[in-house]
Amino acid sequence: MYIHYNLYANYTWGMGGEIDLELNRRNMQKIISIIVIAVLLYWGLQNLSTVSSFFSRTFQILTPFLLGMCMAFVLNVPMRIIEKKLFSYNLKSKKNINDKIKRPISILLTIIFILAIIILVTGIVIPELIDTISTLSTNVSNSILKLQGLYNRLMLKLPEIIPINTINNINWDEINKTALDFLKIGTTNILGLTVSIASSIFSGILNFILGLVFAIYILIQKEKLSKQFKKIMYAYLPEGKVDRILYILRLSSKIFSNFISGQCLEAVILGAMFFISMTILGLPYALIIGVLISFTALIPLVGGFIGLFVGTFLILVSDPVKALWFIILFFILQQIEGNLIYPRVVGNSVGLPAIWVLAAITLLGSTFGIVGMLVSVPVFSVIYTLLREDVYPRLKAKKISPEKLK
Incomplete structure (x- = not known):
């Protein structure tokens, strides 16, 4: 009985030691994790510009992929409806064919549907805008002619309104120099702004095309990607x-x-x-x-x-x-x-x-x-x-x- 008690005591002590060791190991892992997070947080606060630049650059690189994921989610809504309406019957004799072609056809019809809406809207609105701008430009031309006639009449009457001594004291060279400098600066700014806008438009179009291609790949293989995602999580x-x-x-x-x-x-x-x-x-x-x-x-x-x-x-x-x-x-x-x-x-x-x-x-x-x-x-x-x-x-x-x- 004494031997049995000692064996039981040694067994329970051994179990307690293993449990304590496991608890100490977990506590140490938590403490190390907290220390690492605190150090990273402190370093990040001390180097906000570096961290901000890093995340900005990372976001810029991932923009086409993030855009593609958003586009895939939006396109998936009509694509899913098209798949259910067109391929719901799935005859046994044609099952394999339908399974192969239903996704590409559904994606193609979805893109055509959205492009048709965009073309319809732009086809209705843009011609009217062009006609309106044309009418407005004609009105503006007439207004400019009227302003020019008013300016000429004002110049003829200027000596009567302003004394001749005042006109002679005006430094026309300085006015001309100021006007030319203003035009030069304005032209430079306009050119710079044009280049910036063109670069932004090109970058936006490129990101859109890459995002659309990425979205199509996601939609084609969404079931496979979902299964892989679940495997990793489990x-x-x-x-x-x-x-x-x-x-x-x-x-x-x-x-x-x-x-x-x-x-x-x-x-x-x-x-x-x-x-x-x-x-x-x-x-x-x-x-x-x-x-x-x-x-x-x-x-x-x-x-x-x-x-x-x-x-x-x-x-x-x-x-x-x-x-x-x-x-x-x-x-x-x-x-x-x-x-x-x-x-x-x-x-x-x-x-x-x-x-x-x-x-x-x-x-x-x-x-x-x-x-x-x-x-x-x-x-x-x-x-x-x-x-x-x-x-x-x-x-x-x-x-x-x-x-x-x-």
Whole structure:
């Protein structure tokens, strides 16, 4: 019995030693991790310019890939619909053929559909803009001739208005030198600005093309990439955490897809409102401005004002009074759309109550600007859904009756 007790004591002591050793090892790893993070944070704060330059350069390099991922996500929404509508039957005799061709055909049809919308909008709006600019240039030419005649008459009457001694005391050489210097500086600045704009446009086009190619590759192999991503996560993370992460990603994907669909529907409703209202009020270019506002409404914050500027410019040339009425109509419809239609249409598409839609746009829009306004509704919707899924089981576990919540 004594021997048995000693063996049991030695066994339990050995187990305790192994547990203590494991705990000490974990504590040491945590302490080392905290020290490393603290050192990196301190170094980063001391070298903010270097860190900022590094992240800026990294973001610049990754821009085509990030743009491609965003484009792939947006293109995936109509592509998925096209796949379901065109390839849902999948006859057994043609199953292999359909599996091979359905993805490339769906991607091609999606790109053609989006390009058709862009060409349609530009084909309707740009010719009218050209005609308006042509009319405006004619009016400007007439105005310049009138100003030139006024200037000539003023020069003839100048000796009568200003004493001859005053005119003789003016240093015309200095005025000419100042004017020439101003023109030289202005020309140099314009050339520099032109080169900068051309470089930015070229860089933007290049990033767009690379992003589109990357997006097409992602869409073609999205199932394979998803499987590889899951393998890596399950290999390095606990299974329960991976399941939770994948659930949140699936929920986010569903909500963002519904948000894009709701945003497109809301843009169509807004364009129809402008077309009907302008037709009733007898304002010109009702169809063109309605289509333009539907298209620009997809751009957060700035898009509506692009439609306002172009619409006002088109109407102003033909009738300045009607242009003023259009501006008033624009702000009225914008208030109706922003406070009534948008929260209901987009909020219902993502499952977020109207009041929280307004709160999301206000909060993230004021904090992060255009990007915040773009992602505010789907982000709040994901948070709202996860919070609701966590709250109700807790209330049920605490046996909180519905009467207490009224």
